[in-house]
Amino acid sequence: MTSGIGSTVLGYPRIGPRRELKRAVESYWAGRTDRDALLATAARLRADTWRDLREAGLDSVPSNTFSFYDQVLDTAALVGAIPARYRQDHEVDTLFAAARGTGSLAPLELTKWFDTNYHYLVPEIDETTTFALTGDKPLAEHREARAQGVPTRPVVLGPVTFLLLAKGVDPLSRLDELVEVYADLLRGLADEGVEWVQLDEPAFAADRSERELVALERAYTRLAAQSARPQLLVTGYYGDLGRALGVLAGTAVDALAVDLVAGSEEGLAEVTALRGKILVAGLVDGRNVWRTDLRAALARAEALRPLAREVVVSTSSTLLHVPYDLDQEQGLGEEVRDRLAFARQKVHEVVLLGRALAEGPTEEWEAEADRPRPAPRHDGAVRSRLTGLQPDARTRAPYADRVAAQSDLGLPRLATTTIGSFPQTTEIRTARAALRSGELDLDGYAERMRTEIGRVIALQEDIGLDVLVHGEPERNDMVQYFAEHLDGVAGTELGWVQSYGSRCVRPPILHGDVTRPEPITVPWTTHARSLTTRQVKGMLTGPVTILAWSFVRDDQPLRATADQVALALRDEIADLEAAGTRVIQVDEPALRELLPLREADREDYLDWSVSAFRLATGGAAAGTQVHTHLCYSEFGEVIEAIDALDADVTTIEAARSKMEVLADLSAAGFARGVGPGVYDIHSPRVPGEEELVALIAEASRAVPGDRLWVNPDCGLKTRAYAEVEPALRALVAAAKRVRETTTN
Numbered sequence: 001m002t003s004g005i006g007s008t009v010l011g012y013p014r015i016g017p018r019r020e021l022k023r024a025v026e027s028y029w030a031g032r033t034d035r036d037a038l039l040a041t042a043a044r045l046r047a048d049t050w051r052d053l054r055e056a057g058l059d060s061v062p063s064n065t066f067s068f069y070d071q072v073l074d075t076a077a078l079v080g081a082i083p084a085r086y087r088q089d090h091e092v093d094t095l096f097a098a099a100r101g102t103g104s105l106a107p108l109e110l111t112k113w114f115d116t117n118y119h120y121l122v123p124e125i126d127e128t129t130t131f132a133l134t135g136d137k138p139l140a141e142h143r144e145a146r147a148q149g150v151p152t153r154p155v156v157l158g159p160v161t162f163l164l165l166a167k168g169v170d171p172l173s174r175l176d177e178l179v180e181v182y183a184d185l186l187r188g189l190a191d192e193g194v195e196w197v198q199l200d201e202p203a204f205a206a207d208r209s210e211r212e213l214v215a216l217e218r219a220y221t222r223l224a225a226q227s228a229r230p231q232l233l234v235t236g237y238y239g240d241l242g243r244a245l246g247v248l249a250g251t252a253v254d255a256l257a258v259d260l261v262a263g264s265e266e267g268l269a270e271v272t273a274l275r276g277k278i279l280v281a282g283l284v285d286g287r288n289v290w291r292t293d294l295r296a297a298l299a300r301a302e303a304l305r306p307l308a309r310e311v312v313v314s315t316s317s318t319l320l321h322v323p324y325d326l327d328q329e330q331g332l333g334e335e336v337r338d339r340l341a342f343a344r345q346k347v348h349e350v351v352l353l354g355r356a357l358a359e360g361p362t363e364e365w366e367a368e369a370d371r372p373r374p375a376p377r378h379d380g381a382v383r384s385r386l387t388g389l390q391p392d393a394r395t396r397a398p399y400a401d402r403v404a405a406q407s408d409l410g411l412p413r414l415a416t417t418t419i420g421s422f423p424q425t426t427e428i429r430t431a432r433a434a435l436r437s438g439e440l441d442l443d444g445y446a447e448r449m450r451t452e453i454g455r456v457i458a459l460q461e462d463i464g465l466d467v468l469v470h471g472e473p474e475r476n477d478m479v480q481y482f483a484e485h486l487d488g489v490a491g492t493e494l495g496w497v498q499s500y501g502s503r504c505v506r507p508p509i510l511h512g513d514v515t516r517p518e519p520i521t522v523p524w525t526t527h528a529r530s531l532t533t534r535q536v537k538g539m540l541t542g543p544v545t546i547l548a549w550s551f552v553r554d555d556q557p558l559r560a561t562a563d564q565v566a567l568a569l570r571d572e573i574a575d576l577e578a579a580g581t582r583v584i585q586v587d588e589p590a591l592r593e594l595l596p597l598r599e600a601d602r603e604d605y606l607d608w609s610v611s612a613f614r615l616a617t618g619g620a621a622a623g624t625q626v627h628t629h630l631c632y633s634e635f636g637e638v639i640e641a642i643d644a645l646d647a648d649v650t651t652i653e654a655a656r657s658k659m660e661v662l663a664d665l666s667a668a669g670f671a672r673g674v675g676p677g678v679y680d681i682h683s684p685r686v687p688g689e690e691e692l693v694a695l696i697a698e699a700s701r702a703v704p705g706d707r708l709w710v711n712p713d714c715g716l717k718t719r720a721y722a723e724v725e726p727a728l729r730a731l732v733a734a735a736k737r738v739r740e741t742t743t744n
């Protein structure tokens with residue numbers, strides 16, 4: 001009989017309640033502070049987390065949830081899989097070299113983590129990789145916590161998910177070698193007296209092949225057979241484990257965590273092998289910010305009891321994706337605040353539920369369970385608009401008619417444009433900080449933004465771009481900015497969530513019916529248009545991306561919220577048109593990100609997401625050229641949905657994948673305007689004119705010049721003018737050369 005694990009959370013934020021880690025690493029990178037200062041900040045943040053979790057009353061406190069940059073990279077370092085080219089004298093510098101590159105070396109590839117807005121570094125596994133236990137981070141952090149009087153449960157990314165996330169020739173074929181390294185790790189942890197270890201296998205919340213399930217079984221049969229080892233908790237969050245649950249339950253691991261928010265109880269009763277295990281019931285939503293319905297959660301936990309040897313309460317996933325602490329927020333109205341729980345509050349919910357499950361409801365539990373939950377903001381007008389939509393509200397004029405109606409835009413073949421944002425300079429951010437602190441009033445701020453827009457327009461005219469943009473200087477973030485201008489959406493002051501490395505976002509909270517009190521972008525776009533005779537693209541963030549990068553109410557289907565946001569954008573498009581704007585871009589970089597992990601859920605998602613985009617754009621006149629922009633993903637799986645968006649022009653990330661997307665698009669019969677990105681803006685490298693000519697010429701062989709656009713991969717906000725200006729000059733020169741030498 002094993003000893004219990006008790007109530008717990010599967011992971012915790014690590015950037016610091018006030019982004020202390022971000023500031024510490026960025027200051028270290030800039031050479032303003034030394035390594036000791038960085039290590040000291042990191043140690044303090046870890047200590048604070050363990051103390052807080054312990055004092056909150058969790059039975060089992062996780063450790064190794066801290067990371068200087070990314071937990072996948074840390075795992076690579078632990079098992080000897082950081083490519084030798086990144087090696088530095090100190091381990092933290094090796095991590096940063098792999099994450100950010102060095103003067104001469106490109107970094108590891110960064111890509112999105114499952115269906116979240118977090119991004120991880122992709123391990124490279126090849127014949128030079130020799131797996132060995134080359135790090136001791138889980139052990140060292142356990143010791144550090146124990147010295148503080150907190151026994152912890154180290155959390156490590158599981159070996160099968162690690163290999164499934166890696167790139168190389170069949171990384172999974174290296175499983176047996178890697179599992180031996182994990183066995184070494186378990187032995188070392190057992191020697192140190194560690195009682196429980198958590199191995200995360202989120203890859204199994206997605207559809208997996210027979211071979212991958214066999215790999216899972218093989219790995220955990222081996223690890224569970226390790227003679228000296230801590231007890232093993234295996235998790236598979238972000239959805240249902242599906243068949244993987246039975247596979248894991250069939251091994252001798254001690255506990256299994258199930259995500260009962262993204263997944264459900266369905267099928268648990270059939271896994272009879274669970275009855276010998278501890279079931280860690282993920283009942284408190286780890287990914288969203290709503291308070292848990294404690295009564296319903298307790299009833300669910302109790303109903304699970306016959307299915308397992310013991311049931312304990314946890315979060316559905318790591319809490320990495322939610323902000324630290326609701327109590328630090330000053331600006332939220334009670335009608336929103338009283339519906340919310342951030343990481344700290346979720347820990348409290350887990351503790352209350354755990355005690356109620358073990359000992360029966362306490363007074364404190366009753367008080368929290370009965371604490372009133374305000375109803376979401378209701379707007380009858382937006383609801384009746386949606387129910388009264390005409391059947392053709394999501395359909396524009398046929399493409400051929402639109403092309404004819406847009407012919408007076410006067411655009412050349414292989415027209416050049418950018419994706420919207422220009423560099424967010426220190427002056428822009430300083431002006432915004434001054435506005436927030438009250439040093440600058442709204443008029444003064446608007447004046448600075450108008451000046452910036454003037455600069456950006458003049459620069460684009462000088463460079464010779466065909467369709468200009470205003471540069472988005474007024475936007476702190478492409479989602480947060482729109483959210484701040486909509487009713488039914490709340491912003492936070494300190495609700496930072498790590499997106500990658502030191503970069504964070506503050507996801508807005510879509511808490512009630514969404515409406516647009518007044519035009520959002522029209523004054524900026526109109527000002528930009530007043531400064532030039534060229535076309536200026538209006539610039540909006542689409543409904544799917546607004547949902548993907550926000551916390552969304554869970555009391556109605558996502559499609560209902562998406563349609564409300566879409567109506568607000570539809571009105572914005574109408575106002576832009578009324579002010580004379582002829583080209584309007586609606587960005588949907590997150591269209592692929594929200595794609596459900598399981599095939600069975602995809603059709604419904606693609607239906608509502610495409611419908612919402614079409615509701616936003618469906619009112620645009622035939623003569624308005626609607627662009628969309630997609631990036632941050634490979635789009636092969638959603639090409640048909642991209643076609644169904646029915647945009648006149650689709651600009652899409654392509655430079656790094658060497659234009660492969662063009663083949664996918666033409667195979668799907670895509671026959672509207674397309675702008676495969678030719679300048680990789682994720683790299684500081686300035687592309688040369690010759691390489692751009694080669695890329696554009698290649699694209700022009702696949703797409704006729706009147707439908708082919710020439711543009712960068714994505715917005716320029718994270719780049720510096722020193723890179724952007726020469727790159728755009730080269731892009732325009734290259735487009736001109738290909739235009740002159742081709743006729744199609």
Ligand SMILES: CN1c2c(nc(N)[nH]c2=O)NC[C@@H]1CNc1ccc(C(=O)N[C@@H](CCC(=O)N[C@@H](CCC(=O)N[C@@H](CCC(=O)O)C(=O)O)C(=O)O)C(=O)O)cc1
Nearest residue numbers: 117429430432433475476477478479499502503504505549
């Ligand atoms: C395209 N990406 C985006 C994603 N999600 C979004 N919601 N938005 C995105 O753009 N997901 C996928 C990718 C992820 N990529 C990135 C890239 C860059 C960042 C980033 O740089 N984040 C910034 C924060 C940006 C921001 O909100 N800036 C505010 C200033 C906020 C601030 O730091 N204020 C200071 C005080 C003011 C000051 O001194 O500047 C403070 O509060 O202390 C603004 O411009 O007003 C980051 O700092 O990490 C994120 C995701």
Ligand SMILES: N[C@@H](CCS)C(=O)O
Nearest residue numbers: 419420421587589715
């Ligand atoms: N219009 C946005 C899109 C980013 S995905 C930008 O240019 O930054």
Ligand SMILES: [Zn+2]
Nearest residue numbers: 589631714715
């Ligand atoms: Zn983009």
